[in-house]
Amino acid sequence: MRIGKLAQRAGTRAKTLRFYEKQGLLPPADRTPSGYRDYEPDAVNRIDFIHRGQAAGLTLAQIRQILDIRDSGSSPCEHVRNLLDARLCEIEQQIAQLTALHDSVVALRDAAADPAPATCDPGLVCRYL
Amino acid sequence: MRIGKLAQRAGTRAKTLRFYEKQGLLPPADRTPSGYRDYEPDAVNRIDFIHRGQAAGLTLAQIRQILDIRDSGSSPCEHVRNLLDARLCEIEQQIAQLTALHDSVVALRDAAADPAPATCDPGLVCRYL
DNA sequence: CTTGACCTTCCCCTGTACTGGAAGGTCCAG
């Protein structure tokens, strides 16, 4: 299977697959005599795995770590658990930060909804911020 | 006042202020005969405003829009209200996405905490993702 | 035989908010 077909089946683009190969997420593909990349049908599984990792919020570098462990013959289970735990902490922090930001922006917007915008002090740029 | 002093008073760095000037957030500064930037003391207010905008989650481009409106002589109040409203929507969407991501990562991690990691199928890279 | 779809490598570009460093000029204290 050539790269365009594989991309189509995996729901991505040829350009992205070349990028993944260059980043070490996909092993260098076999080539046809004319130099075209030639993939086995199960290559789509690896790309699906990359997509699942992305859906879990992992970076390509983290996904590559998992893939490297798997490719070296060992089981990446523990590493995956650690990554997921770390990712959870990050997500919780991000949610906490966004919630705090949400509250302060609500306060600002409520102040900005207050009538009497004519009282702006030209020296202050904007009395709402 | 020279750039280093202004940076210190505004709680940032000279490099950042030059960057802001190049991005149009600060007007081109006056220069001393030897070419040094020379600021009025109230320049710090404009930098504080930029910081408050950032604290509200606005991008430098959005802050520059507000500053441009103010610099053109009109009142940016309505524009600020619109920006804050739009920002609120974005924040709420981000929180919703992160919450959904959180739940699915929790599910993945719980599955990964399940004993019997020896049953991994080598063809699947990792049974947890 | 030609056309169009597909493939190859290559390098640069996107957006965000800076940061680092080189090469050189200025200012002030000792």
Added chain:
DNA sequence: CTGGACCTTCCAGTACAGGGGAAGGTCAAG
């Protein structure tokens, strides 16, 4: 007069995940 702190400009790079487009090779259909 020299050293160090400060300033100037410009070039380049950071992280992230690709995208754009050039210049050229390959393949199958009509």
